[in-house]
Amino acid sequence: MWIKNIVFFKRLILGFIAFAMLWFQFSGLGLHHVWNAPFSFLSNDISYFLVYGLQLPKLVFYNFYTAMVFDVVLFGSVILAFVFSKNRAYTIFLGVFLLLYHILLNSKLGYHAHHLFGIHFALFPFYFKEKSYEPALYLSRFLICLTYFFAGFFKLIGKGWSLLSSFSEIYQNQHAATHFFYPNGLSIQFGSFLQNHLYIGWMLFVGAMFLQLSFVIGFFTQKWDKYLAFFIIAFHLSDWFLMNLGIFITMTIGSIVLFMSHFLSKNFLISK
């Protein structure tokens, strides 16, 4: 029975990934959009060194068409993994292509963006056989909890909370240009509201920080996983509405891992 559930969750995750990939293509984030961008950013990361060491960027970014072929293969591999969801080989193939896409896109944006990690965490358990499924899912959810907890932890030690007007300033900064282009938009009205009610902004900031810090619970028990999953959704939706960070889908996929962990925990031994 629980294997059937796993196939359902896997297809749910793959469905989200397919949607995210289509959204990325529409948003000018396909490799064929950025293949000739003037950056070759490596970041301080072993995976970049490996990919560049294998000369893969030269192959993929050879011209527009090679980059386009990569994008088509990437999307095709999502479809294959979805259709043949009981076959691990297609999922591993997809995982490798997603990792390559992540690295190549970052190097062409000149920026080490982490939001695609949600996809890697969510796909990780499906690379293993059924008998190893339990520890793989557990590691995956642990890494998700670690990511959010540390985000809250850095907010705590960064002391952004120590200044009442900080979030109102952050909001003005984030929306500086959108307020110019859309002077009657909802965001400028909310910005004025925050300027007049600084404590509301402060509460939003501190609330987000505590939301992230609460992921420490996930290190010790799976009992709260469904709440943590809702926290992820709440955090990214508010990030989208408040901070205009539209590419939240790829991290929000992590919430499915926690829902999955919650629903399947009865079959698992680690949590007991």
Add this chain to the structure above:
Amino acid sequence: MLRQFINRINGFYKKYPSFFYLYCVVFLLYFFQIITKIEITPLGYFSLYSQPMHPQTAYEQILPFNLKTNLPINIYESNGGAFLPLEILPTRLEILGNKKRDVEIENLRGKMGYSASSIEIKSQEAFKKWYYNYCISTNVKLPEFQYFELRKCYFKNGNLMSSEPLKIQYVD
């Protein structure tokens, strides 16, 4: 409680020895990152704006600019979430282009088979041309190229206070 925790780890090791070592490698990787302050894992992601932000006289953003109308170009009309790379790319050009080049590191990168520099362009004009075409591909409405410029814009309460051309020190 500590004994219970150790027992659980011990039980896990006996049941999944290979996974136990995988866990160790992953945790060592995270620990290594904290010590060396490098970026392998997504630790600290979403911790943007962790520091307190004090009131500003104006808020700056690098935007494409229409010299004909003397106004910034609306990148938020672009397809889907394309405004994010349109915001990020000139900012990264400014950061990477104004970072003093470390010749030794660049030589080492070159020897290892990578591009020697983080920026593969010889002039700011080349970036401008590329960015112009990227804006078109993401459906941003643009003036003719001769009226197009990347400028650092300063905003306050929804008004454009001033703007200045983007200056890159180490590319040209």
